Amino acid sequence: MATTRENMSFRDIKRVVLERIQKRVWAPDSLLPSEVELAEEFSSTRTTVNRALRELAEEGYLERKRKAGTRVLNAPLRKAQFNIPQVRNEIIEAGNDYRYALVTSQMIAAPSWLSAKLGTAPEQYVLYLECMHFADNAPFQYEVRWIVTDSVPTAAEADFATIGPGEWLAQELPFTDLEVSFTATQADQRIADFLDAREGDPIFSTQRTTWLRTQPVTHARLYFAPGYKMTTRL
Amino acid sequence: MATTRENMSFRDIKRVVLERIQKRVWAPDSLLPSEVELAEEFSSTRTTVNRALRELAEEGYLERKRKAGTRVLNAPLRKAQFNIPQVRNEIIEAGNDYRYALVTSQMIAAPSWLSAKLGTAPEQYVLYLECMHFADNAPFQYEVRWIVTDSVPTAAEADFATIGPGEWLAQELPFTDLEVSFTATQADQRIADFLDAREGDPIFSTQRTTWLRTQPVTHARLYFAPGYKMTTRL
DNA sequence: TACATTATTATGTCTATACATAAAAACACA
């Protein structure tokens, strides 16, 4: 039976362990053998087994506690990973042509909800932008963005007619913290016009806020053309 | 300077390296020193440096290639992680009471779009369910689900009046593959009624399809009450 | 019996070393 002739790589061990979990050889909530025991079974070392189990734990299959041991999670709290792509890349990878256009650019006093969200002084001036991203000349995304020029002084002179603010920011400065959220909203007249939709259409929207350490950098609202679908497989 | 007196843990090394990336000490697209060199600088070993760099690469900051070396990614293709929670947990963790109710349960011939999506024989019979999930007695999620009873024979006798199909499936059998997608849809009359919304309201919707190896298991469409927002921070 | 202390143990991490492997660079040859 299952005696493992050759010594196995941590990948092999991961595979075997995952199989046993999925086939319920090790039932949910049950305890696995210790690393030492597994190392012996797989004629490997604890270091290698450790890596296998550690990764499986990171992937949400196992829970590990010192002394208590390694336990199979009952509700495999699986994590979906979404890349946070640049629109340009998202469009190009879908095999379409990318085109960008600036709609509006002006300095405004930050509305109070924005100051609150970013934690900036009320009424602080920020750069307000609206832009469009096209895929094969069809509207793909309508972007509304606020940039805290105090945190990004160079933004005042950047030429957002030729490069999208997302892209510009990414290459201009790094960010350390990011909040993303997704909602369904309703197209108002303006959004509908830009996205070639009808007023009232359901619109998939992403909001992103980024900080550089404690400094607020930017807040963006991205409205996708009707029919947009965000998908991931795992 | 920056000489590191004590020997550092892989966590310390990660922190320092990440700082240097974010402060552009190592610019985007540039090459990092080799593991051996870094190990020397941090008065550590290659094994430890390797783990630090490997994890940073997994987190999307670095790109590593044998012989070519370790490179700072220009567009830090950062990955947002969303947990895929059970509704029950999602509601309870928000501090609300959870209540579940079964709306419909019947065997039907799979519609053709479903057969195509799952890769099952056309017209194959599947279990069709509609259910409601409440948070503090307010509608939270309206669930429409199809279960391939051929793959999950025990589903035919399960009592979905007392337990939600998602929860039941999770404890009944594991899954190996999962596809999740998110869209904005429009509430039709039925959805509006269930979610206490108005017809035409924008509705955030999740679709999940799961397989056990190559066997299709279930497909679910989850409609969230208006105002739902999916958020993650990183 | 209740509570504080100590021992035990499984995981967490580091070290030093070795060999494997992919890919770039150097080289040889036609």
Add this chain to the structure above:
DNA sequence: TGTGTTTTTATGTATAGACATAATAATGTA
């Protein structure tokens, strides 16, 4: 000059052994 082969090198992974640490179990004391 172009092409196929060899060398070099940085990362990838495995091993054996050590100490650290958190959490449980066992023990001793009031």
